[in-house]
Amino acid sequence: MKRRDFLKKAAVGAVAAGAAPAVLAQSKKKIRWRMASSFPKAFDIIFGGAETIAERVKAMSGGQFEIIPYAGGELVGGLEVFDAVSQGTVQMGHTASYYYIGKDPALAFDCSVPFGLNFRQQNAWLYKGGGLEAMRKIFAEHNIINFPAGNTGMQMGGWFRKEVNAVADLQGLKMRIPGLGGKVMSRLGVSVQVLAGAEIYPALERGVIDAAEWVGPYDDEKAGFYKVAPYYYYPGWWEPAPTLSLYVNQKAWDDLPKEFQEIISSAAAVANVNMMAEYDTENPAALKRLVEKGAKIRDYTQEILTAGRKESLAMYEELSAENARFKEIYQSWKAFKTVSDTWLGSNEMAYTNFTFK
Numbered sequence: 001m002k003r004r005d006f007l008k009k010a011a012v013g014a015v016a017a018g019a020a021p022a023v024l025a026q027s028k029k030k031i032r033w034r035m036a037s038s039f040p041k042a043f044d045i046i047f048g049g050a051e052t053i054a055e056r057v058k059a060m061s062g063g064q065f066e067i068i069p070y071a072g073g074e075l076v077g078g079l080e081v082f083d084a085v086s087q088g089t090v091q092m093g094h095t096a097s098y099y100y101i102g103k104d105p106a107l108a109f110d111c112s113v114p115f116g117l118n119f120r121q122q123n124a125w126l127y128k129g130g131g132l133e134a135m136r137k138i139f140a141e142h143n144i145i146n147f148p149a150g151n152t153g154m155q156m157g158g159w160f161r162k163e164v165n166a167v168a169d170l171q172g173l174k175m176r177i178p179g180l181g182g183k184v185m186s187r188l189g190v191s192v193q194v195l196a197g198a199e200i201y202p203a204l205e206r207g208v209i210d211a212a213e214w215v216g217p218y219d220d221e222k223a224g225f226y227k228v229a230p231y232y233y234y235p236g237w238w239e240p241a242p243t244l245s246l247y248v249n250q251k252a253w254d255d256l257p258k259e260f261q262e263i264i265s266s267a268a269a270v271a272n273v274n275m276m277a278e279y280d281t282e283n284p285a286a287l288k289r290l291v292e293k294g295a296k297i298r299d300y301t302q303e304i305l306t307a308g309r310k311e312s313l314a315m316y317e318e319l320s321a322e323n324a325r326f327k328e329i330y331q332s333w334k335a336f337k338t339v340s341d342t343w344l345g346s347n348e349m350a351y352t353n354f355t356f357k
Contacts, residue, residue, distance in 0.1 A: 078196030098179030181238025
């Protein structure tokens with residue numbers, strides 16, 4: 001995205017409460033769309049990303065453009081959002097692209113990959129480092145245009161019924177974990193399950209799974225995982241900064257007036273920043289409450305972290321050998337990460353290491 005285009009989008013958002021509604025209100029035709037989310041309403045921040053988009057679009061269009069968000073399962077299943085948007089069943093979707101790596105493993109880069117980028121790096125890569133352009137080439141093949149529209153930041157590493165101190169402890173463990181992180185866990189001996197958010201607690205409670213990762217303290221407390229799997233691990237190395245994405249059906253997008261396209265783009269950007277701010281506000285107090293309720297906080301051992309990174313890097317090379325598009329995106333992403341890590345790993349890390357102690 002060119003600098004002047006970025007500034008233009010920022011300007012649209014800045015004047016949205018003023019001039020834009022007055023201009024758009026002159027339109028005679030009102031638009032009403034449906035948005036399918038992958039997430040339950042109970043997880044108010046992550047589902048709230050969809051609500052933020054709807055609210056901003058309505059406000060910036062002076063009520064001329066209304067989007068109705070539906071929670072996972074209300075219109076389509078939580079893991080069926082991609083197909084629903086692609087096929088035009090709904091005009092919009094709010095989901096995590098790593099749910100759909102079965103269609104193309106490179107879709108994981110639109111969300112998060114093991115030992116990948118943090119929130120700031122992910123935004124930099126998507127908005128300014130060529131990431132969004134690369135991802136849109138894939139989505140275009142499925143009649144979708146995508147927008148970054150939320151982020152949870154570094155996630156926690158999951159809830160376990162028993163402690164896991166070595167790679168051997170992972171053997172045969174049944175764990176809910178999606179995306180390429182699930183592929184890595186499988187390589188480490190875990191029996192991987194992919195479940196939508198609403199299905200996780202019942203599966204843990206009945207013993208269908210032995211462990212599960214979801215998001216972080218605020219959402220995990222709401223889900224009650226600590227009641228059935230007390231060991232809470234960190235860090236969530238497979239999801240250092242998962243981007244939630246807004247999907248728009250390409251035909252529906254092409255039929256929109258240019259003004260409404262700009263409004264959607266700006267609304268998604270607001271949701272992207274807003275969600276991270278909410279999680280950074282709510283997670284600290286939620287973690288404290290979880291400890292008070294009996295959650296046992298544990299950090300992954302160096303053995304598990306080292307093995308996880310080794311398998312992740314090996315997997316990327318294997319996928320690159322099998323998939324030319326994955327290789328192209330991975331090589332570009334890797335080059336960006338190397339330079340970014342050097343910068344953030346020096347100045348930022350020095351400050352963080354000192355102040356967080």
